[in-house]
Amino acid sequence: MSIPELLINDGFISQHDREKIDDLSKRSGLSFIKIALNFGYISRKNYERSLLNAGYVFKEIRELPFDTEVLEKIELKFADQHVAIPLRIENNRVITIMADPSNQLFIDYVRFTYDCEPEIIVASDLDIVWLSHKLLGGKYVKSAVFELLKRDPKSSAFITFTSSQLVFIFAFLALIVIGLMINFKNTSITINVLISSFFLVAILFKLFLALVGSRFELHQAVTREDLRELKEEDLPIYTILLPVYKEDKLIKKLIWNLQALDYPREMLDIKLLIEEDDSKTLNAVRNLDFPAIFEVVVVPFHMPKTKPKACNYGLHFARGKYLTIYDAEDIPDTDQLKKIVSMFNQLPSHFICIQSALNYFNRNENFLTRMFTLEYSYWFDYMLPGLDTLDIPIPLGGTSNHFKLENLIELGAWDPFNVTEDADLGLRAYAKGYKIAVVNSTTYEEANNEPFNWIRQRSRWIKGYMQTYLVHMRNPVALWRKLGWKGFLGFNFFIGATPLTFLVYPFLLAIFISYLVFDLSTIRTLFPDWVLFMSIFNLMVGNILMIYINMMAVFKRRYYELILFSIANPVYWLMHSIAAFKGLYQLVVKPFYWEKTEHGLSKVNSPTNVVK
Numbered sequence: 001m002s003i004p005e006l007l008i009n010d011g012f013i014s015q016h017d018r019e020k021i022d023d024l025s026k027r028s029g030l031s032f033i034k035i036a037l038n039f040g041y042i043s044r045k046n047y048e049r050s051l052l053n054a055g056y057v058f059k060e061i062r063e064l065p066f067d068t069e070v071l072e073k074i075e076l077k078f079a080d081q082h083v084a085i086p087l088r089i090e091n092n093r094v095i096t097i098m099a100d101p102s103n104q105l106f107i108d109y110v111r112f113t114y115d116c117e118p119e120i121i122v123a124s125d126l127d128i129v130w131l132s133h134k135l136l137g138g139k140y141v142k143s144a145v146f147e148l149l150k151r152d153p154k155s156s157a158f159i160t161f162t163s164s165q166l167v168f169i170f171a172f173l174a175l176i177v178i179g180l181m182i183n184f185k186n187t188s189i190t191i192n193v194l195i196s197s198f199f200l201v202a203i204l205f206k207l208f209l210a211l212v213g214s215r216f217e218l219h220q221a222v223t224r225e226d227l228r229e230l231k232e233e234d235l236p237i238y239t240i241l242l243p244v245y246k247e248d249k250l251i252k253k254l255i256w257n258l259q260a261l262d263y264p265r266e267m268l269d270i271k272l273l274i275e276e277d278d279s280k281t282l283n284a285v286r287n288l289d290f291p292a293i294f295e296v297v298v299v300p301f302h303m304p305k306t307k308p309k310a311c312n313y314g315l316h317f318a319r320g321k322y323l324t325i326y327d328a329e330d331i332p333d334t335d336q337l338k339k340i341v342s343m344f345n346q347l348p349s350h351f352i353c354i355q356s357a358l359n360y361f362n363r364n365e366n367f368l369t370r371m372f373t374l375e376y377s378y379w380f381d382y383m384l385p386g387l388d389t390l391d392i393p394i395p396l397g398g399t400s401n402h403f404k405l406e407n408l409i410e411l412g413a414w415d416p417f418n419v420t421e422d423a424d425l426g427l428r429a430y431a432k433g434y435k436i437a438v439v440n441s442t443t444y445e446e447a448n449n450e451p452f453n454w455i456r457q458r459s460r461w462i463k464g465y466m467q468t469y470l471v472h473m474r475n476p477v478a479l480w481r482k483l484g485w486k487g488f489l490g491f492n493f494f495i496g497a498t499p500l501t502f503l504v505y506p507f508l509l510a511i512f513i514s515y516l517v518f519d520l521s522t523i524r525t526l527f528p529d530w531v532l533f534m535s536i537f538n539l540m541v542g543n544i545l546m547i548y549i550n551m552m553a554v555f556k557r558r559y560y561e562l563i564l565f566s567i568a569n570p571v572y573w574l575m576h577s578i579a580a581f582k583g584l585y586q587l588v589v590k591p592f593y594w595e596k597t598e599h600g601l602s603k604v605n606s607p608t609n610v611v612k
Helices: 003-009 015-028 032-038 044-053 076-082 104-114 125-136 138-151 163-182 184-213 224-229 248-259 279-286 307-315 336-346 367-389 405-410 421-431 451-472 476-517 520-524 529-556 560-589
Strands: 084-090 093-098 117-122 238-244 268-275 295-299 322-325 351-360 401-404 435-445
Touching: 003 015, 003 032, 003 044, 015 032, 032 044, 032 076, 032 125, 032 295, 044 125, 076 084, 076 104, 076 125, 084 104, 084 125, 093 104, 093 125, 104 117, 125 279, 125 295, 138 307, 163 184, 184 367, 184 476, 184 529, 224 336, 238 248, 238 307, 248 279, 268 279, 268 307, 279 295, 295 307, 307 405, 307 421, 322 336, 322 405, 336 351, 336 401, 336 435, 351 367, 351 405, 351 421, 367 435, 367 529, 367 560, 401 405, 421 435, 421 451, 421 476, 451 476, 451 560, 476 529, 476 560, 529 560
Parallel strands: 093 117, 238 268, 238 322, 268 295, 351 435
Antiparallel strands: 084 093, 322 401, 351 401
């Protein structure tokens, strides 16, 4: 009896389900068992229970010997589609691992390819996926790591500092040391004036962006009428990448969030990207007692172990016209995918990415989550519209970016050596004349609610901004020509100035505290009155302006309970400075290290728990 018939007889799927699976199999090339287990038709527990009741025995296969000559004759994508892999020839029989031992198409393939009868070993589909990607995924993972470096080495962060950048940095430091040795006082005054001036200009630039952005809405409104005009039979295949690492606690929640999406199940191509060594997450999927609606893709081990490398690997198996990325804890609006399809249908062809707005389902949990919400409100309601209005490159967020797949591949996808890969990708897209839009749909995330976890996350973000700045400023003249003068200045004052502002902030704060605590005459020996007051003025004005902008942002969103927390912005900036110095240290000693952020720490589970 075939496995489909066995599952029907055991009552785990219906005849109608089988017909739907067979129809999708003909259209997609995926095998019956692949569709049944990854499109929500049957749970793995019931699938294994049915086979065990029929007398099949599941074997442990991870340590089985294999023959490279046998493996060379099969393509990973074909093995993945059928959840089966031939390992070696023994006694004139091909030792073949299969999740569905009745898959006649794969059995015939083995006979034809190796001119031998298969000896079938039944194993869990997840074990077969793990083994097939480990044994056959080498060329794909190397492409995921090195494709951008090979195609466009100038855009890769593989080299952190070029020789010319190192010469410039050390020459600049040498000039400062020499200046301090020759004339300590005048050199100190000059440094302080430059720092203060830079800080003020950077803050004024952000204020200007916010004021420009406050006059416009970046969100493209997709109406209910637009959604009603979409016909389900015309909807394209939509790929969703879910890069995870040791997120076993969030797997069940992730499934429920995905099941809520209003999109035809058979048109979804959801890939759960699990690292080869992440047995925790793989076992969490294995132990699910209800059907999953995603396909597991195991990313073979290869450094660097970063989210963009995993996403690049997943691209090789993507089947969709459009593609997005969600993090494990994300809760997107249920109609988000349909809104994206409708919006792409309306936009000109040079729009290749649509960013969904981000918000937090735990914004009132503690001080950090409130400050996070202030920051994101200001970002999406003021900064992004300002950047877009002034035609300045928009750095993408790390989740809920919806791409046209063919254009994403054309750009070289993500840089696996850059730890803020989406900000870098947004700049590369802009340089090629592509545009980015923001849709009126929200993805709810978990705001970081733990200080050390927050530092880890923010230090990675700031380090990534430093990487992106160093990469694209390798040839400032060429960058000017690609971006234009507005794009060039905007890039320098936004991507470049943001980390520097956080690095400078503690020094200005120290001067201000020294002015308050110590005798003013002591400080005057190093700084004349006009220099000292300039530093203090810049610090106070900078903080007042940022407090004002944050107040405007939460007032616009009607988060009135957060308005007073804007006053705490100077403390929040100091936390950024700690993260910035950590990011700078890591930029030098381990630039590609992906600082893992723990998710699932919040006691709030959904946006319905938030007062809106």
